[in-house]
Amino acid sequence: MLKECGAIQFGHFVLTSGATSNYYIDxxxxxxxxxxxxxxxxxxxxxxxxxxxVAGIELGAVPLAVAVSLEVNKPFVIVxxxxxxxxxxxxxxxxxxxxxxxxxxxxxxxxxxxxxxxIKCLRENNAMVDKVVTVVDRxxxxxxxxxxxxxxLISLLDVNDILKKDNDF
Numbered sequence: 001m002l003k004e005c006g007a008i009q010f011g012h013f014v015l016t017s018g019a020t021s022n023y024y025i026d027x028x029x030x031x032x033x034x035x036x037x038x039x040x041x042x043x044x045x046x047x048x049x050x051x052x053x054v055a056g057i058e059l060g061a062v063p064l065a066v067a068v069s070l071e072v073n074k075p076f077v078i079v080x081x082x083x084x085x086x087x088x089x090x091x092x093x094x095x096x097x098x099x100x101x102x103x104x105x106x107x108x109x110x111x112x113x114x115x116x117x118x119i120k121c122l123r124e125n126n127a128m129v130d131k132v133v134t135v136v137d138r139x140x141x142x143x144x145x146x147x148x149x150x151x152x153l154i155s156l157l158d159v160n161d162i163l164k165k166d167n168d169f
Contacts, residue, residue: 008023056077060107104122
């Protein structure tokens with residue numbers, strides 16, 4: 001599905017982590033397609049039992065968090081990457097998460113920097129976070145970094161699944 005919708009691109013890319021890559025996984029191309037988003041939501045929902053709230057990091061994970069929220073009938077929270085300088089200036093948008101078990105969803109993980117920041121924000125707001133489900137793990141250290149925080153990283157796919165030689169691009 002990722003290949004069919006054009007989410008896998010080749011060229012020269014600078015990633016959020018600052019690293020460069022010869023391929024880019026644009027999950028937004030997939031998550032803006034209702035058929036694909038529905039599949040993602042059903043797959044992630046299998047990991048949501050026992051959680052009170054679903055959280056997604058802006059921007060890429062927000063459609064996924066909304067879709068999973070609808071699938072499991074639980075509220076969702078948006079974790080901002082930066083505090084807004086206007087309005088309430090909150091990093092979290094959504095219901096109170098204090099003393100709630102939160103499932104964090106992400107579109108793509110690389111080194112885990114964005115996810116670590118989101119987990120810290122959630123925990124600073126008294127949420128319990130022990131699991132992150134990502135659509136794609138680029139296998140660049142996120143799993144190990146999260147393990148140090150006592151958080152399990154589950155990926156629906158990893159870069160090896162996507163870049164197998166027998167794949168037709």
